[in-house]
Amino acid sequence: MATVRLLSDDELSPESQEVFADIRLTRGSDFVNNFWRALAHDPVTLKRTWEGIKAVMGPGALDPKVKEMIYIAVSVAHGCPYCIHSHTAGARGKGMTDAEYAELIAVIGMASETNRLVTALGVPIDEAFDVQ
DSSP: OOSSOOOOGGGOOHHHHHHHHHHHHHHTSSOOOHHHHHHTTSHHHHHHHHHHHHHHHSSSSSOHHHHHHHHHHHHHHHTOHHHHHHHHHHHHHTTOOHHHHHHHHHHHHHHHHHHHHHHHHTOOOOGGGSOO
């Protein structure tokens, strides 16, 4: 259950309306999801967050699908069901296959297990892994 009411388009401040217009333009879709509708109560945070998302998730050295898959992994690690669903949809929209998703989930599970084991065992970092 939300801790704030999700704002409809006709309830937005002029500043939030500008951000929503940019979300729609950037994504090429009229759909603005609930995350942005919750953030719209605070236009400053809404704009800052949207600008950060555009910069990080926009064109760069990593393929857009890979960025979405990394976002899924971090969202699983942080236990954020909303982000898991949102970025899984995003990755699928960018071409992630069922086989890639299954392998991603296997990697996330394995990394989680080995992270806990190495932490519990207090394994020291190998010198070979240090940057020279």
